Amino acid sequence: MSSVNALAYVGITASDLDAWKTYATDVLGLQVRPDSTDDLLKLRMDDRVYRFFIEKGEPGVSTLGFEVNSRGALEELAAKVEASGAAVKEDSSLAAARDVVALFITSDPGGNTVELSYGQRIDHDAFVSPKGHRFVTGDMGFGHAFLIVPDQQEAYEFYVNTLGFRESDTIALMPGLVGQFLHCNPRHHTIAFASVPGMNINGVQHLMVEVDSLDSVGRAYDIVDAGAAPASTSIGMHTNDHMISFYMQTPSGFDIEFGTAGRLIDDSVWSVGHYDAASYWGHKRLREMPVP
Ligand SMILES: [Fe+2]
Structure with missing residues (x-):
């Protein structure tokens, strides 16, 4: 398929x-x-x-x-x-x-x-990060996107039944709001979405990029903390994908999650999970949640 x-x-x-x-x-x-x-x-x-x-x-x-x-x-x-x-x-x-x-x-x-x-072109020139980061990509693609969708069932049908994503787990994010997380390769989720009850909103709430060391996350957080971009949360660890990350606002308004140590999924042994919170620790909100 x-x-x-x-x-x-x-x-x-x-x-x-x-x-x-x-x-x-x-x-x-x-x-x-x-x-x-x-x-x-x-x-x-x-x-x-x-x-x-x-x-x-x-x-x-x-x-x-x-x-x-x-x-x-x-x-x-x-x-x-x-x-x-x-x-x-x-x-x-x-x-x-x-x-x-x-x-x-x-x-x-x-x-x-x-x-x-x-067949996206592969550049023969070496990638050189100006900050010395190494991003976790390869077969797992660039990262993930979290969408706010107007109709969660329709989104599920499109991404799962049509595009072939597989369910990773769900999180009860707040009363009446359940996030669904989907994977298409070993990255825990490539697409996730939730509907905000009573609001007809559509768009990307955040994108995630992953680096290969906690030092890279800490150094990026220091740069944000010094005023280079508005921090949206403190550093924290997510329940479902184990990502240690923080969120910040981009110049386009939506957030980027910058993280490391994301969990990998092996489909042969994976069972769909359900969580009662998004984070084990941290991710203290520092500014209002951006809505697309
Ligand atoms: Fe995320």
């Missing part, structure tokens, strides 16, 4: 690309591609040609770029999306712009643009 392999890249919109360039370099430790322009910022975190692209626009996340492993898998997945009732079409000029071999474009039930592709 055809399914998504990883979240390969994310498209972001912002009013100020210079602010993103400074934030990406000085806080996240990402590398700005030399072919970035005033209208398109491309950021590397590993051997892929980019993992984030940032364009001018209403601030937020514009695109979730999922990858599959081959042309055949891509066509099979596009057929499943079409059978689910969603509009989907191949776009070869967009594939060229995204530096992938082939790409289909669709959207999830909440209206987020979803690009399905394979």
Whole structure:
């Protein structure tokens, strides 16, 4: 059965690309591609040609770029999306712009643009983090996205029944609000979502990037604490994925979770869990939760 392999890249919109360039370099430790322009910022975190692209626009996340492993898998997945009732079409000029071999474009039930592709270009130039970080990516993709969705059941049907994600666990985040966490590779979750009762909200609440050492998380937190970006939480450890992380505001308003030591899932022995809190310790809220 055809399914998504990883979240390969994310498209972001912002009013100020210079602010993103400074934030990406000085806080996240990402590398700005030399072919970035005033209208398109491309950021590397590993051997892929980019993992984030940032364009001018209403601030937020514009695109979730999922990858599959081959042309055949891509066509099979596009057929499943079409059978689910969603509009989907191949776009070869967009594939060229995204530096992938082939790409289909669709959207999830909440209206987020979803690009399905394979063969994102691998850069022969070495990735060099300006902060000396090593990001945990590879087969597990760039990280994860937490969405606020208007209809949780519809989101579940799209991501699980159509794109082929598997359930990791759920967390009772607050009364009436249950977060669902889904994986498509050993990373504990690549997509997670929740609906806010009584509110018709759609969008990305946070993106997560993972580094390979607690020192990198601590150093990034010190930079944020010194005023480089608004901290959203203190450092803490999550219950379900064991990530030791903190959250901060990006120049586009949504948060980035910056963490390490995320738990891996082995599907042959995994049982879906349920938790009564998001964190074992820490993650003290330092500013109001951003809502897309
Ligand atoms: Fe997260």
